[in-house]
Amino acid sequence: MGECFICDKHAGNIETSGAVIYEDEHVYVGHIDRGGQPNYLGHIMIDLKRHVPTLADLTIEEAKTFGITMARVSKALKESENAEHIYSFVSGNAVPHLHMHLVARYPGTPREYWGPSEVYDWEGAPMGDGEEVVRLCGRLKDYMEQHAV
Ligand SMILES: [Zn+2]
Structure with missing residues (x-):
């Protein structure tokens, strides 16, 4: 184990609940893993x-690949x-270790829960376990x- 969680994840030293979505020489895309807590479905990390x-x-x-990956x-x-909308932030x-959060907002999300962390507070948010994340x-x-492309 090294000193960086993300480097360890890329090296396969850490089990995360989400499967890899995309990987190439510059970027690794997966779902956020909240360590056993239910995951907000559609919270992606590049x-x-x-x-x-x-x-x-x-x-x-790297910037070209990162930007294209964000869009894709x-x-x-x-x-x-x-x-219906994608929030993004670093x-x-x-x-x-550079990673960007992409957080989906789904139709019907009440206005007071709009925002990349606010969506987690909505009772009706689509939360899922490890199997749902893998699917x-x-x-x-x-x-x-x-x-x-
Ligand atoms: Zn690192």
């Missing part, structure tokens, strides 16, 4: 493979999971393979 903390550290090649995963969430407060990841993976 990790850079290289251990650097911020978007400012991307090479041009967002499209998959809309088309495959019926998301925090980095917890782990200084969701499979659907997104299939969509992205069928709509390859």
Whole structure:
């Protein structure tokens, strides 16, 4: 085990509930894993493979792949999971290894729960266990393979 959770995950040293959605030389895409707590379905993480903390550290090649991946995963969430909007952010407060959160908002979400963390507070939010996360990841993976660039 190294000192970085995300590097360890990429190396396969950590079990996460979500299956891999997409992976290439620059990025790794998977579902968030809240360590046994129910997951908000459609909270996706795009990790850079290289251990650097911020978007400012991307090479041009990495930035191209990262941007294209953001767009493709967002499209998959809309088309495959019926998301009506996708929130995105980079925090980095917890782990200084660049990862972007993409959080789907689904139709019918009350206005007071709009926002990437607010959606978690909605009682009607689509939460799921590990099996549901794996199925969701499979659907997104299939969509992205069928709509390859
Ligand atoms: Zn790392």
